[in-house]
Every structure is written in C-alpha cells, then in structure tokens.
Amino acid sequence: MMFAAAAAALIVAIFLGLIRAYLGPTIYDRILAGNMIGTMTVILIAVHGFLAGRPEFLDIALVYALINFIGTIAILKYFRFKDLGHAGTDKGREEVEDDA
Amino acid sequence: MDMIFDILSWFFILAGSAFVLIGAIGVIRLPEVFTRSHAAGMVDTFGTALILLGLMFQAGGFNLVLVKLVMIGFFLFFTSPVSSHALVRAALADGAKPLAEDGSNLEGAYKEKGEK
Amino acid sequence: MASSISLWVFLYVFWFLLSGHTEPLLLGFGAISCAVVVFIAYRMDVIDHEGHPSHLSFRxxxxxxxxxxxxxxxxxxxxxxxxxxxxxxxxxxxxxxxxxxxxxxxxxxxxxxxxxxxxxxxxxxxxxxxxxxxxxxxxxxxxxxxxxxxxxxxxxxxxxxxx
Structure with a gap:
C-alpha cells in the first residue's frame, strides 16, 4: 500500500516534469526537467521492485542512475561544445567563447 | 518490531513523496532556469533520500537489498551536485542572464580588487 | 602496483555486493573479470593515487x-x-x-x-x-x-x- 502511494506521487511528479519539458522555454529548462524525470524514474523502478516483490529491479535502478548521470553530462557537453569528442579543456572553452 | 518498521517506512515514504511533489511543483512555478535548479535539487537530494530510507526499513534486515539501496543513495548523493552545477554553468556560459540581484554588497561577500 | 591491487580488491568487493553469488566457479569468473578491468585501466594509464584513496580519512x-x-x-x-x-x-x-x-x-x-x-x-x-x-x-x-x-x-x- 505504501509503495503504491509512493509510486502514485512519483508518477504525478514525473507528469509535472513533462509539462515543464514541454513548456521550455530554453533548452536548459528541458534538460533540467529531463534530469529530474530521470532521477524520479530511478526511484520509481526501485519502488516498483518492492511493489512487485522482486528486489532484482534494484540492479536496473542502479544502472539507470548511471545512465541518467552520463546522459545528462553528455547532452550538456554536446550543447556546450557542439562536439561530443571535444577535450573540454580550458583552451577549448576560450575558443567556444570567442566563437559566441 | 515489524510494526515499528512499518510506521517508520510509512512516515519516510510519505514525507519523501511530499517533497518530490513540492519539488515538481517548484519546477513548474519558479520563473527561470537558475531558480528552477534549486527545486530540482530538492527532488534529487531530499525526496529521493527519504523514499530510499523508507524502502530500507522494508528490506528485511541486513542483506544485499539493503546494500543496493545504500549504493543507489550514495550514487545520487554524489552525482546530483555535479549535474546541477554542470547545468547552471552551461546555461550561464550560453548567455542566460540570471534573474538575480547583485549581492556583492552583502556582509562577508568577496569583492574584486578595485571595487570598494 | 599497490594502487592496482587496491583497485582490484575494491572492484571485487563491488562485484560481490552486486552479484551475491558464492559458487566457486562464479567467484573465479568475477576475479578474472576484475583483473581484466584493472588491466584495461592500467593500459589506459588512469590508475593514480585516487585508485587508492588514502588521502581521504574517516574524519x-x-x-x-x-x-x-x-x-x-x-x-x-x-x-x-x-x-x-x-x-x-x-x-x-x-x-x-x-x-x-x-x-x-x-x-x-x-x-x-x-x-x-x-x-x-x-x-x-x-x-x-x-x-x-x-x-x-x-x-x-x-x-x-x-x-x-x-x-x-x-x-x-x-x-x-x-x-
């Protein structure tokens, strides 16, 4: 019962996050909403594991937490440097700021 | 003993759900990306930590389920500041002007050389 | 070398906590896969003093x-x-x-x-x-x-x- 309550609250919160991702207005608002939805999905997977009585779901939650972090950093790097293979050094940052 | 654990779980899970919802409402209500990141940080730290704490009481003693919950909690605890810092820094570098007053006159704030 | 061994021990404990298996065959496979990861990290030259974080204390x-x-x-x-x-x-x-x-x-x-x-x-x-x-x-x-x-x-x- 308590797991169902937590799952319901998380689903409502994810829906609110989707509204923010739809409204924008900047790309960073959408990335922020996406990151928040990802964090809540990690918890939702863990709660679902308890709800269904299958603790193996915690492994999936752990992997999803890793993917969510790497994904957020990769998207930010892409929009920052316009190149995922960029070294991301201080020199590169100056070049990007010069271009802007 | 199970009774006490159930009550503690209920308390932590309900409090965590409330904080997750408040954080999501904050992301909708607050005006721009820098203030919204505070609300998202609230979801990342406190909401998830409380729900995980509530789940830990239902893990049934010291076993691998508890260890994995602790691992998820630790991981979110260490990565959440990194991703929110990367986000606001990228937004600032992209030229977003924060809706904020200049606080350099506050007591104890660091002043650039040359300023009074 | 000390950093490599310490990294291997850390990885093996992490592997055990994730898998939870105690059969000797699977424990052996875990040991081998941790050794492969340490070898790849050694080849990538990413093993430094942070692999053996003695500079962090319990304080x-x-x-x-x-x-x-x-x-x-x-x-x-x-x-x-x-x-x-x-x-x-x-x-x-x-x-x-x-x-x-x-x-x-x-x-x-x-x-x-x-x-x-x-x-x-x-x-x-x-x-x-x-x-x-x-x-x-x-x-x-x-x-x-x-x-x-x-x-x-x-x-x-x-x-x-x-x-």
Whole structure:
C-alpha cells in the first residue's frame, strides 16, 4: 500500500516534469526537467521492485542512475561544445567563447 | 518490531513523496532556469533520500537489498551536485542572464580588487 | 602496483555486493573479470593515487552528518518558499572566498553548497566561488562561513598528512 502511494506521487511528479519539458522555454529548462524525470524514474523502478516483490529491479535502478548521470553530462557537453569528442579543456572553452 | 518498521517506512515514504511533489511543483512555478535548479535539487537530494530510507526499513534486515539501496543513495548523493552545477554553468556560459540581484554588497561577500 | 591491487580488491568487493553469488566457479569468473578491468585501466594509464584513496580519512563522516542536518533544514526552507502563495523569492548572486588551501577541499565545499537546496555554485576559479541563492536568507547562511570553517577543519588534517 505504501509503495503504491509512493509510486502514485512519483508518477504525478514525473507528469509535472513533462509539462515543464514541454513548456521550455530554453533548452536548459528541458534538460533540467529531463534530469529530474530521470532521477524520479530511478526511484520509481526501485519502488516498483518492492511493489512487485522482486528486489532484482534494484540492479536496473542502479544502472539507470548511471545512465541518467552520463546522459545528462553528455547532452550538456554536446550543447556546450557542439562536439561530443571535444577535450573540454580550458583552451577549448576560450575558443567556444570567442566563437559566441 | 515489524510494526515499528512499518510506521517508520510509512512516515519516510510519505514525507519523501511530499517533497518530490513540492519539488515538481517548484519546477513548474519558479520563473527561470537558475531558480528552477534549486527545486530540482530538492527532488534529487531530499525526496529521493527519504523514499530510499523508507524502502530500507522494508528490506528485511541486513542483506544485499539493503546494500543496493545504500549504493543507489550514495550514487545520487554524489552525482546530483555535479549535474546541477554542470547545468547552471552551461546555461550561464550560453548567455542566460540570471534573474538575480547583485549581492556583492552583502556582509562577508568577496569583492574584486578595485571595487570598494 | 599497490594502487592496482587496491583497485582490484575494491572492484571485487563491488562485484560481490552486486552479484551475491558464492559458487566457486562464479567467484573465479568475477576475479578474472576484475583483473581484466584493472588491466584495461592500467593500459589506459588512469590508475593514480585516487585508485587508492588514502588521502581521504574517516574524519569526513561527522561532517557528512552535519551536512545532512543542514540539507534537511534548507529543504524545509525551500519547500516553504515554493508553497507560499505569493512566491516570495529574492534571488541573489554573489562571490565568496573558499579558504581551503587545496583543490580537493574547495571542491568538497563547492559540492556541499550545491547539494544544499537554495544555493548553487555557478563557478569556482582560483578559490573564488560564484554562488546563486534562491533567497537572501540562504545567501546570508553561506556568507556566515560556518560550512567553510567545517570543511577547513575536515581537510586540515588530511592536507597536513599529505604534504
């Protein structure tokens, strides 16, 4: 019962996050909403594991937490440097700021 | 003993759900990306930590389920500041002007050389 | 070499906690896969002193307890601000000086500030932190410098030990 309550609250919160991702207005608002939805999905997977009585779901939650972090950093790097293979050094940052 | 654990779980899970919802409402209500990141940080730290704490009481003693919950909690605890810092820094570098007053006159704030 | 062995032991414990298997065959497979990971890390030349983090000490645990209490307090403050009907935010940006002498301490301080809701670090250059705060009370909380002092206290011993 308590797991169902937590799952319901998380689903409502994810829906609110989707509204923010739809409204924008900047790309960073959408990335922020996406990151928040990802964090809540990690918890939702863990709660679902308890709800269904299958603790193996915690492994999936752990992997999803890793993917969510790497994904957020990769998207930010892409929009920052316009190149995922960029070294991301201080020199590169100056070049990007010069271009802007 | 199970009774006490159930009550503690209920308390932590309900409090965590409330904080997750408040954080999501904050992301909708607050005006721009820098203030919204505070609300998202609230979801990342406190909401998830409380729900995980509530789940830990239902893990049934010291076993691998508890260890994995602790691992998820630790991981979110260490990565959440990194991703929110990367986000606001990228937004600032992209030229977003924060809706904020200049606080350099506050007591104890660091002043650039040359300023009074 | 010591770093490689320490990394292997850490990886093996992590593998065991994730898998939970105790059959000798699977334990052997785990040992071999950890050894392969250590070998790849050695080839990539990413094994450094952070693979064997002897510079971190247990003195950080009381700091974490204090930090958790601060996070709870500031969460309640931010929740009040969000739920107040008039949304009385007073966002403010300022700079402050981190008094830690080395980068690790400064990073711990900056991450602690970001972890506390209501304040987020925008930049860290040459020990000067740029901070965005949701309310002016939160900004005053950072400027009172208590967190700075506590991080200095935690890091003081470790930095002395390291040098």
């Amino acid at each position: 950080i645990i009381p700091y974490w307890v204090w930090l958790c209490i601060e996070i709870v307090k500031s969460n309640i403050d931010v929740a009040k601000v969000i739920l107040s009907p008039k949304l009385n935010i007073s966002p403010v940006m300022f700079k402050t000086k981190a008094n830690q002498s080395r980068e690790l301490g400064q990073v711990i301080y900056a991450n602690s500030i970001t972890l506390t809701p209501g304040t987020v670090t925008l930049g860290l250059e040459d020990g000067i932190l740029e901070i965005h705060a949701l309310t002016i009370e939160g900004a005053k909380g950072v400027l009172s410098g208590e967190m700075d002092r506590r991080v200095c206290k935690v890091k003081g011993k470790m930095e002395g030990h390291n040098e």
